[in-house]
Amino acid sequence: MIKAGIIGATGYAGAELVRLLLGHKEVEIKWYGSRSYIDQKYASVYQNMFQLVDASCMDDNLNELAKQVDVIFTATPQGFLASVLTEEILKQVKIVDLSADYRIKDAAVYEKWYGIEHKSPQFIEEAVYGLCEINREKVKGARLVANPGCYTTCSILTAYPLVKEGLIDPDTLIVDAKSGTSGAGRGAKVSNLFCEVNENMKAYGVASHRHTPEIEEQLGYAAGREIVINFTPHLVPMNRGILATEYASLKRKADGSLPSSEEIRAVYDKYYAEEKFVRVLDAGVVPETKWVEGSNFVDINFKIDERTGRIIMMGALDNLVKGAAGQAVQNMNLLFGLKESEGLELVPMFP
Amino acid sequence: MIKAGIIGATGYAGAELVRLLLGHKEVEIKWYGSRSYIDQKYASVYQNMFQLVDASCMDDNLNELAKQVDVIFTATPQGFLASVLTEEILKQVKIVDLSADYRIKDAAVYEKWYGIEHKSPQFIEEAVYGLCEINREKVKGARLVANPGCYTTCSILTAYPLVKEGLIDPDTLIVDAKSGTSGAGRGAKVSNLFCEVNENMKAYGVASHRHTPEIEEQLGYAAGREIVINFTPHLVPMNRGILATEYASLKRKADGSLPSSEEIRAVYDKYYAEEKFVRVLDAGVVPETKWVEGSNFVDINFKIDERTGRIIMMGALDNLVKGAAGQAVQNMNLLFGLKESEGLELVPMFP
Amino acid sequence: MIKAGIIGATGYAGAELVRLLLGHKEVEIKWYGSRSYIDQKYASVYQNMFQLVDASCMDDNLNELAKQVDVIFTATPQGFLASVLTEEILKQVKIVDLSADYRIKDAAVYEKWYGIEHKSPQFIEEAVYGLCEINREKVKGARLVANPGCYTTCSILTAYPLVKEGLIDPDTLIVDAKSGTSGAGRGAKVSNLFCEVNENMKAYGVASHRHTPEIEEQLGYAAGREIVINFTPHLVPMNRGILATEYASLKRKADGSLPSSEEIRAVYDKYYAEEKFVRVLDAGVVPETKWVEGSNFVDINFKIDERTGRIIMMGALDNLVKGAAGQAVQNMNLLFGLKESEGLELVPMFP
């Protein structure tokens, strides 16, 4: 059995990790780290775990934890892991970091968008960006995996094949994303109260959201050059789910015509036909977040607009699963040579 | 592998059966019966099953189905099963009926509350009321299991130990129940439209809901005599979950005092300490539907009101799981001698 | 124009007062008191007021405010008004208190249920309980009006005629109430976060909620003696609305029969036929909270259960209007001799 520790186990992403790992046959959770609830029963914080988890919350001492487990998941605020990580720790344990600390290769970009100093830039280079469908082989040999953000996972996977194959002009890419509220975390803020969110919608982080450079970097690799995009997240009154609607101009063929739907679909199939967790839907079926709820799936589809020459791509996932904890488990499976879908064969729950 | 057929597979309870059985290691679904969608891909009706279920919908020919499978789940409108069931069928296959056709032992009571004639009263006697925690042994040897209603499962399990042990006066029992909207089914009715249900609450079926006689019959067995109760269901703007708040007068002891909380708790423990799916919560923790969502748990707790001499009992479950499909699978496990929790070890999903 | 001041203007009840008073032809708001937002634009706290309210928030100096206005609304935490109220203030200004400070005539009962010392019990006697439909004449001459609680307004008005006329046994009264989340206020608490409330239901304050003694006192006046009842509030995932489902045993007539529906209806009509804000619905129509949303209406109906001899009474209101700010305005109208419905002729908003 793989021994796992979670730092930040009482946030929503941490709690989802617990839910998934309890159903994982090869893993045992040894450490429920939560600075705010030390010594309290974990199940008193998340009553769904009553009689399923008997443990109490522990502190966030990474050095101590590294001695006791095989893998550490850090579902912590930005900057935490970077401030405590050492070579000593990495020699003892694999780390899957759900924060943004090692996602961006350029520390200056990280510091600009996150507004904090990066305390251990020496590990950035070796960290592997854990978008499994794209970086599978690199993840397998990693010590430190930077688990992608929820918006980014959805945004990148939805556009990746078309960027990679040069079918769209990446400079025209606009990502309009909508998220359920669990993405905002469990912090007690007026703006996240039921009465403020319910029956309401808004954009936020307009032209300034931190997932922007992450999307740009990864799609830039696919494009073979640096790109800038527009990314606008929105808050929607639901618990779980991200829907990304993406717009880009299709590159015309030599004869001036647009690629056909069949050609586009063939490109998606090339990348995703064998991917268990990416479902390219049948023609005419739009992705809906409810159909992937509770699962590790990303559902994707597209529509070509002949009138404007643009393609509208759509992707949907559960922000706490494929957008956080599920992908973290997928990365862990790769790290330890397990079946990639182990513990993740979850049928979406509807309604 | 046990071969299973589902009649009514495209209703919400039927779809939940599919979700659960897909995760059950000993069962294979061979028949997705749905009169409305014959020959259509099941996954086109429930997109969450895309790439998970390849089958198309079949008709509801029970005679044909009985030859092909080991167990049939009927998630059908009241009266359907009663109108087609034969001894011939029952000789070939086990049946778990999620409708009300065989729940009530007195056909006249059934006909009065449901307003339809019972077409096969000859099977009522042998049908076993499939509330596993109470009728476990009887279920094991049954051919025909009457799977309890969602409200009834919650209402009965919450009060059962106190009625059985004579701690409350059953004639004072009032059940005020609240349900999410999936209990109303997938029929296209104005009253179930999003805009009519959202931001709204109401009672319905006041003093006339069909689950009333079912609760009365089962708690009557526990009380050792016939009882009448008040049962009022309410519609609440959420997808899943039933919360039952139950009121009854405690019987005073010889010295005129009320039983203590410890005494009440001991009685609950006597019945449920060994039950995997019934969780009696710690003192002071109220059941919340969200903490059991997606799982087969019933969470129960109580509070004594010294001022009025009443006890307030509370129970919460997911109406589609323990209130329907989960309990049906639990019954199937008993019927076939499998581990009772097989396929049902689901961690509740939060948030 | 009547000059009004609001202390606690940035809570949900305070904001609803602002909404209603902006539409009131005889009133001008002169003071938006909010300790937390002093000197900030009121419309920056409640963006719905953008371009409608230009004022900034003021402190909660009641002495100063009393000199400037004709009426003060206090939508403040329990204990605040009791700790600052003086005879000097009452000589200058009318006060409508939306807190519980002067609702309960017995200071000891107040102190027991609220857990705080009452700092100015000398004003309790003269305070008028502002349930307009019952205490209309007393309110007219008052200096200090104790505006009833949201649950209490709904619970009392729903049962009052039957208690007053002796048709039910008040000791059998059980009130099972359900509320939207705005009743929990705008404080930043984890338990009120969107993800915790959405898709969830629970009881709270079981056998201990502070509105219990308030209901008991008022219905006790109607019954002509002290009574104790069970009152259980529940939290429901919606913004506004309270639904009270009330159970009581009907008193049988000399011949052992129950009163008929027509007799019960006649009693309701006796009390409410002339009441603009109490709507006794047609037979068979249940109150739904959505149908009164945004308005000052209470919708009421009932059903007799011949089997148990009980009556089920149901009442619905908007907790922020008739349950708080609307009733406060109604009281103000009475205090100043205005038309009672002035500023309150709001058509409920659906959907």
Next chain:
Amino acid sequence: MIKAGIIGATGYAGAELVRLLLGHKEVEIKWYGSRSYIDQKYASVYQNMFQLVDASCMDDNLNELAKQVDVIFTATPQGFLASVLTEEILKQVKIVDLSADYRIKDAAVYEKWYGIEHKSPQFIEEAVYGLCEINREKVKGARLVANPGCYTTCSILTAYPLVKEGLIDPDTLIVDAKSGTSGAGRGAKVSNLFCEVNENMKAYGVASHRHTPEIEEQLGYAAGREIVINFTPHLVPMNRGILATEYASLKRKADGSLPSSEEIRAVYDKYYAEEKFVRVLDAGVVPETKWVEGSNFVDINFKIDERTGRIIMMGALDNLVKGAAGQAVQNMNLLFGLKESEGLELVPMFP
């Protein structure tokens, strides 16, 4: 008093018209037309109107109605008005049509996007597109007003000043709009059931929604030439509210620089500073649908992205008020020379 008739009074837009007109001092509703509910009490269909509306539903005989009233509102399916309108009717009565029949000047475009033949193209020319803020003067003298669509009102008003002043390149315009579910109407469809919409999001009508040509036509007038855009509507789990997020490339100045935020704001102010119902929010405040709920406001703001050279414009309105019934009343006020805001001075309801 102006006498008004409503055809389609039992749809959501029709019901909102009733709500607004009941609060309008100069109007009396004489005809509640509803083919589905003829002779039934209007208040039995919309219980919020109980004791406020005593009338029963009438048929949709426009010829008869024209004789009895001064203005007719048609909140009817596409094609209805076009199939019954005559010169005779227009000579007797003003018409505000909430359907799309006369919004588009080119009948061929209408027929292509709506898939039905236009039965009275002879009235298209004289019909005035009733977007009051833009066509105010034309509306005043009209007989037939084509009330704009909900999405279109929001989309156009949000972008109009910048298109009109040539600050953005209209061919780059992308409108990503999100709507509450009341926009889908009160028809009983599975896809609009609570359980299907709740906790769910999806795009629909991708690259094919009927409001596209309407936006293009009106913004084309502003641009001074034909334009094509991308418009993608989304369904969101809430009752009311539309949020439009719009993207366009800013035209660079001669020196290659982008216009400043101050310059953009000045342009918005030029068009909207005097508009009562258009609120350009303070810098940094994003429009949220909840802040305009129940009111006739459109809230607008924008953000420049220096990195991509695009501007992100955002607009929010209540689809049933400014997006339908409120705008219809505003048009009626203009038609009859009343104060434009009469009956529309509604404070948004929060929460």
